Amino acid sequence: MSNETPTSVRRVLAPEYGGPDVLRVVEEDVVHPGPGQVMIAVRAAGVNPADYKGFSGQRSADPDALPIRPGYEIAGTVLALGADTELASGGGAVGDPVIAFRVSGGYASVLTVPAKDVFAKPDALDFPAAANLLLAGTTAADMLHAVDAQDGETLLVHGASGAVGVSLLQQARRRGMRVIGTAAERNFDMVRRFGGEPVAYGAGLEQRVRDAAPDGVDAAFDCVGTDEAVDVSLALVPKERVVTIAAFQRSQQDGIRVVGGGMPESAAFRDRVRADLIALAASGHLVVPVARTYPLDRGADALTFLADGHPGGKLALLP
């Protein structure tokens, strides 16, 4: 245990359901790590749309689940390890830079988590980028797996400039796939930077994709959730090869694949690919563009900005 171990934690939580303005910063006692646990000084907490969806009440408004502690991923340094405990990536000592995913309550200055979810941080990523690598990265890997994407295929990615989209672009390009990605025009360069071919979403999208890929598209990935994304995908690709992470109602109605971190098969797959994605980032082949950072007590501002739907990169909270 470090001599600098704090006695209290600053944590962001939602005591009730609602918009970002329900978030409060509270002081709590630190939780000392037992066997199989690691205490981490959080240097950056990754910010994801799932964070605001969790306390918005859209998914569930169960009063027994309150307060909600947002934050599924963090990067920081080890403050203490439980007895006989190693990180998921092996070894581990006080002061080591690490990534933890999937955790709960990541919007905090200190977090104690299961060691099986803690990995050495690759030097190639700074703390804000590392804190945002794995939720989007494992989701993109899960989507590729769900439709059995094959090397050399042509893919359509809706929302290619978003966090999941940018990770998908990079993972697909590594495997020699061609990716046509939808984005707002101001983000076309971002799509190109990660190896995609940008097309604008909006009226006429189907024809623009047909023009870009006259031989057809093999699989479609919806990282947006709009009817347009689902309709255009279904017009171009058999439904078995369309996957969404956001159009849950349409997935039931139209029989397209859906993946989510709360689904057991997805969760198990995502856990298995964490180390591979970290290795990819360590070798410089998986980059996480960070648009903005905020102090921990401005979590509400970060989530308000993210909820607008066009962040242009990831956001991180810095305790």
Ligand SMILES: NC(=O)c1ccc[n+]([C@@H]2O[C@H](COP(=O)([O-])OP(=O)(O)OC[C@H]3O[C@@H](n4cnc5c(N)ncnc54)[C@H](OP(=O)(O)O)[C@@H]3O)[C@@H](O)[C@H]2O)c1
């Ligand atoms: N099921 C899961 O496991 C899972 C996991 C992660 C995320 N998600 C969900 O997937 C979605 C994307 O997450 P993210 O982290 O990638 O979000 P993000 O970084 O905020 O990206 C949002 C993307 O949506 C695009 N967009 C916004 N409005 C659009 C429209 N009308 N038509 C087409 N594209 C539009 C934006 O493009 P421009 O900025 O270029 O306009 C941007 O690329 C969210 O709904 C999130 O909750 C689900």
